Amino acid sequence: MEKYDTSEQPPAPYVEVEVTNPQTGDSIKERGKIDTGAFRTAIPESWIDKLHLIPASQEETKGYKEEIKKQKHYTYFVNISIKNKVFEYAEVLAVKRNSPLIGRDILNQVKIVLDGKNLSFEVLDP
Amino acid sequence: MNMPSDVNSPSGLPADHFEAGNASPNGKIFLPIQYKGARLFGWKIPITPGPTGLLPDVHPGAPSKLSRLPIFKSETSNISELFIKERDAFLKMKDELLGHETYQGKFVAIYEGNIVDFAENKKELAKRVYRKFGYIPIYIGKVEKEQVVGEMSSPERG
Numbered sequence: 001m002e003k004y005d006t007s008e009q010p011p012a013p014y015v016e017v018e019v020t021n022p023q024t025g026d027s028i029k030e031r032g033k034i035d036t037g038a039f040r041t042a043i044p045e046s047w048i049d050k051l052h053l054i055p056a057s058q059e060e061t062k063g064y065k066e067e068i069k070k071q072k073h074y075t076y077f078v079n080i081s082i083k084n085k086v087f088e089y090a091e092v093l094a095v096k097r098n099s100p101l102i103g104r105d106i107l108n109q110v111k112i113v114l115d116g117k118n119l120s121f122e123v124l125d126p
Numbered sequence: 127m128n129m130p131s132d133v134n135s136p137s138g139l140p141a142d143h144f145e146a147g148n149a150s151p152n153g154k155i156f157l158p159i160q161y162k163g164a165r166l167f168g169w170k171i172p173i174t175p176g177p178t179g180l181l182p183d184v185h186p187g188a189p190s191k192l193s194r195l196p197i198f199k200s201e202t203s204n205i206s207e208l209f210i211k212e213r214d215a216f217l218k219m220k221d222e223l224l225g226h227e228t229y230q231g232k233f234v235a236i237y238e239g240n241i242v243d244f245a246e247n248k249k250e251l252a253k254r255v256y257r258k259f260g261y262i263p264i265y266i267g268k269v270e271k272e273q274v275v276g277e278m279s280s281p282e283r284g
Contacts, residue, residue: 077249091248
């Protein structure tokens with residue numbers, strides 16, 4: 001079991017991820033937040049240049065409030081590695097954040113146990 | 127042509143460690159590429175000949191050999207402009223495509239304003255077109271009446 005990150009309040013589950021450009025091999029390792037509210041995994045915009053990514057498509061997203069304006073984001077194909085499991089050619093959004101969000105596109109391919117009471121979690125490949 | 131010193135090769139060595147056209151330790155060849163006015167830098171990745179000994183077929187509308195090289199480093203603004211052109215071409219032809227059973231509900235890949243490939247699976251289509259044309263701006267869009275809006279619903283503290 002891994003521990004929630006208590007520097008965020010309330011504490012949240014973060015997992016080590018490696019995002020790789022499948023074309024060039026450039027990669028970045030960072031902790032990403034497990035976010036079941038996100039329909040798709042998102043990476044920080046600042047990584048686009050670092051990973052030499054080229055957009056493949058564009059998607060529209062909306063936030064948690066109706067009044068938040070819909071936003072258009074470019075999407076990119078990357079390889080995402082979590083716990084030695086590689087998700088090849090995962091389509092991700094680029095957003096204004098410092099760390100990745102692991103969305104349901106990835107989360108729905110693994111088994112996750114969230115033990116909020118003990119602030120611990122486990123990512124399993126069923 | 128000068129190569130910028132801030133370009134790092136996949137082997138971790140700076141690009142200017144290599145001369146254009148010389149093989150890097152990992153067997154790839156670094157080449158500067160001029161692509162539609164954009165300054166791009168790519169690694170020439172060996173293409174494996176098919177059983178006939180010939181290189182894989184390329185769509186008639188495909189770019190020249192040089193521009194098919196996978197892009198390694200780019201000037202983002204130029205990439206963005208090229209990508210937007212492909213996206214706009216898709217949006218222009220979308221209504222027409224909706225009338226064709228072949229494309230309805232499928233993903234199409236747009237390059238140089240034309241459909242170069244299509245498939246039901248976006249990931250497989252992306253893999254295929256990048257393999258065929260190189261890592262260059264290609265727009266992949268779904269032929270559907272209304273685009274689905276995805277929810278990124280988690281509020282966070284500022």
